[in-house]
Amino acid sequence: MCLFYDPAVTEQCTEDDAEEVKEKANTNFCDYFKPGFDRFDPAPVAAEGRARNTLDALFGDGDSDDDEPGGPDAAGDAEDLFR
Numbered sequence: 001m002c003l004f005y006d007p008a009v010t011e012q013c014t015e016d017d018a019e020e021v022k023e024k025a026n027t028n029f030c031d032y033f034k035p036g037f038d039r040f041d042p043a044p045v046a047a048e049g050r051a052r053n054t055l056d057a058l059f060g061d062g063d064s065d066d067d068e069p070g071g072p073d074a075a076g077d078a079e080d081l082f083r
Contacts, residue, residue: 003036007044 004015011020015032 001036001040002030002032003034004032005036 002013004013004018006012006014012024013020013032018030018032021028021030
């Protein structure tokens with residue numbers, strides 16, 4: 001991570017003169033890059049994982065195609081609601 005990286009600020013960089021990096025997953029060459037070894041905070045990543053697990057527990061796994069609206073059992077499921 002860069003010393004100037006801060007996800008709480010606009011464009012996630014505290015260096016005023018740096019250009020915005022839109023594709024962060026791709027290679028980029030910022031003239032202001034300085035390694036900041038203590039900049040990565042795993043807490044937000046862990047919080048996101050916990051939130052996703054909670055949602056999956058409430059609503060089922062989001063990757064499943066069985067819960068698609070209009071699936072093969074949609075009419076039967078709707079009828080079961082009113083029995």
